[in-house]
Amino acid sequence: MIDFALRTLPFLWDGLLVTLHVSAVVLVVSLVLGVAAGVGFAYGPLWVRAPLRLCSDVLRGTPLLVLIFCVYYLLPFAGLNLQPFPAAVIALSAFKAAHVAEIARGAISSIAPGQSDAGKAIGLTFAQRLAWVVFPQALRRFLPPWVNSVTDTVKGSSLVSLVGIVDLMLAAQQVIGRTYEPLPVYVLAALMYFAINYALSVASRRLEARFAYIRE
Amino acid sequence: MEYHLNFNFVWKYADKLWWGLALSVQLAFVSILIGCVIGLALALAHSGGNRWTRGAVAAYVEFVRNVPLLLLVYLVFYGIPSAGGFAYDATTSFVATLAIYSGAYLVEVFRAGLDAVPRGVIDAGKAIGLTPWQRFVDLRLPIMLRVVLPSLSNAFISLFKDTSLASVIAVPELTYGANWIKTNTFRQVEVWLVVWPIYLVTGWAILAALRQLERRFSLGRRR
Numbered sequence: 001m002i003d004f005a006l007r008t009l010p011f012l013w014d015g016l017l018v019t020l021h022v023s024a025v026v027l028v029v030s031l032v033l034g035v036a037a038g039v040g041f042a043y044g045p046l047w048v049r050a051p052l053r054l055c056s057d058v059l060r061g062t063p064l065l066v067l068i069f070c071v072y073y074l075l076p077f078a079g080l081n082l083q084p085f086p087a088a089v090i091a092l093s094a095f096k097a098a099h100v101a102e103i104a105r106g107a108i109s110s111i112a113p114g115q116s117d118a119g120k121a122i123g124l125t126f127a128q129r130l131a132w133v134v135f136p137q138a139l140r141r142f143l144p145p146w147v148n149s150v151t152d153t154v155k156g157s158s159l160v161s162l163v164g165i166v167d168l169m170l171a172a173q174q175v176i177g178r179t180y181e182p183l184p185v186y187v188l189a190a191l192m193y194f195a196i197n198y199a200l201s202v203a204s205r206r207l208e209a210r211f212a213y214i215r216e
Numbered sequence: 217m218e219y220h221l222n223f224n225f226v227w228k229y230a231d232k233l234w235w236g237l238a239l240s241v242q243l244a245f246v247s248i249l250i251g252c253v254i255g256l257a258l259a260l261a262h263s264g265g266n267r268w269t270r271g272a273v274a275a276y277v278e279f280v281r282n283v284p285l286l287l288l289v290y291l292v293f294y295g296i297p298s299a300g301g302f303a304y305d306a307t308t309s310f311v312a313t314l315a316i317y318s319g320a321y322l323v324e325v326f327r328a329g330l331d332a333v334p335r336g337v338i339d340a341g342k343a344i345g346l347t348p349w350q351r352f353v354d355l356r357l358p359i360m361l362r363v364v365l366p367s368l369s370n371a372f373i374s375l376f377k378d379t380s381l382a383s384v385i386a387v388p389e390l391t392y393g394a395n396w397i398k399t400n401t402f403r404q405v406e407v408w409l410v411v412w413p414i415y416l417v418t419g420w421a422i423l424a425a426l427r428q429l430e431r432r433f434s435l436g437r438r439r
Contacts, residue, residue, distance in 0.1 A: 061419045062412060063377035066391060070412050073404040077219060151282060158284035162384065169286060176294070183295040190283045190291065197282035 001184070008175050008185060015171025016192055022157045022167060025089055027150060030096035037097065038104025039130065052101070059098035065159050067091045072163050088160040096153055100146065107141035108134060140211035148204040151197040158193075168192060225401035226410050229393075236393035237414060241422075243307075243389060244376040247314035248368070251375075254315060255322025259330055262323065273323060280320035286381055289313050293385045310382045318375055325371070329364035330356065362433050369426035373419055380415075390414065 037056070040048045059067070071091040075082055082090070111134050119129035161170035172189040176182050226233075262273045280288070293309040304312075333356050341351040383392035394411040398404040 057420075058416060061377075061416045063380040063391070063415060065380045065383075066408075066412060066415055069391075069394075070408045073398075073408050077405040155282075155284040158286045161286070169284065172287075173290075181298075182290075183299045186287065186291045186295040190279075190287055193284055193287065194279065194282045198278060201278075201282065 011171050011175050015168035019157050019168040023154050026092045026096055026153055029093040030100050033097035034100025035104045037101035041105040042108040056098040059095055064095050064156050067095055084163040084165055088163050103145050107138040110141050111137050144204050144208040151200045154196055223406050225403045226406050229397045232393035236390035240379040240389040243379045246311050248372050248375055250315035251318030251322050254319030255326045258323045259326035277320045277323055289381055306385045306387045310387050325364050325367040329360040332363045333359045365430050
């Protein structure tokens with residue numbers, strides 16, 4: 001049993017690195033896009049908010065698997081021929097960005113408008129107000145749900161296996177294809193996913209406790 | 217090179233999509249029903265149990281929540297039967313997976329709901345001589361259900377979207393229908409242009425219907 005696990009582990013390890021790679025890229029892209037969209041939601045005029053709302057609702061209303069297939073099969077039709085990896089990363093990032101945008105929107109609009117007004121009164125520009133007044137306060141509302149949602153990214157990245165990217169999920173499938181031992185391999189892969197995600201959810205709970213000292 | 221859209225093949229096999237959609241909704245519905253039973257039972261076990269039951273419930277919740285659903289689908293369909301030397305059909309297996317999955321999320325929902333029932337209501341029930349069973353069925357359960365209704369409808373929408381994963385073990389739901397048409401006619405652009413809106417519109421329609429239901433049953437409704 002232990003021998004089997006040791007022989008299997010190198011293959012799963014390579015897959016795990018791909019899973020982490022996909023997750024990291026998606027995390028960074030979705031964070032940048034999502035926070036930008038969150039600012040648009042909170043401060044933008046109607047012609048900014050309306051299309052953002054539509055995009056967000058469409059992205060969040062589509063099953064992630066369907067979104068991946070749509071990007072993979074529909075973008076070539078729009079003239080953009082993509083390899084599986086970029087296609088899957090685009091789909092995951094767009095999906096994730098919509099969720100990050102909602103978290104950011106909630107965090108930003110939870111800051112009392114008086115804070116922004118006070119910044120205006122002492123002559124701060126919009127960018128300065130965001131950077132020095134709103135974001136530092138919004139951060140503690142943003143961070144715990146965001147770290148928690150990172151687990152969804154890691155879990156969601158398992159769907160890239162269905163367009164042929166050899167992540168942890170597909171690596172496990174390939175090992176099973178050779179050994180015909182589904183149960184131990186799946187359990188091993190599950191434990192690897194669990195280790196990453198459990199650490200993240202513990203971190204999220206710590207952050208929440210860390211930020212709980214301020215009461216409204 | 218220009219690509220000419222031709223939806224005829226999609227219409228020709230449209231029944232695969234409609235029956236697929238019907239199956240998707242059914243899968244979500246049956247799964248959430250079983251998931252509710254699991255969730256409620258474990259929430260009660262957690263609130264009334266000792267350290268060991270609480271630990272077991274927490275282990276189940278943490279395991280399911282921190283592992284990808286796709287892996288659970290494979291684990292239940294391929295992994296467990298291979299060890300036990302038995303087999304079940306893909307639909308049963310998927311419903312079981314989704315029920316176990318939603319159960320883990322609903323435990324938390326029901327626990328919060330049970331906590332939200334005011335202590336005074338239970339005491340009042342005791343004072344007028346209701347038995348523990350009556351207090352549970354007539355007081356805690358109905359109040360809790362109203363509290364958790366919004367969370368339940370969110371869970372249902374999310375499960376409806378998760379049914380797309382059933383296609384990987386060949387349950388003939390909507391995504392499977394789409395893949396079938398894609399494989400057999402090579403009209404992948406057209407099929408996804410049709411299936412994507414089907415998912416969106418169905419999801420939004422279910423959401424609108426459930427929001428109506430929530431408004432009807434919300435606590436503190438003024439008459």
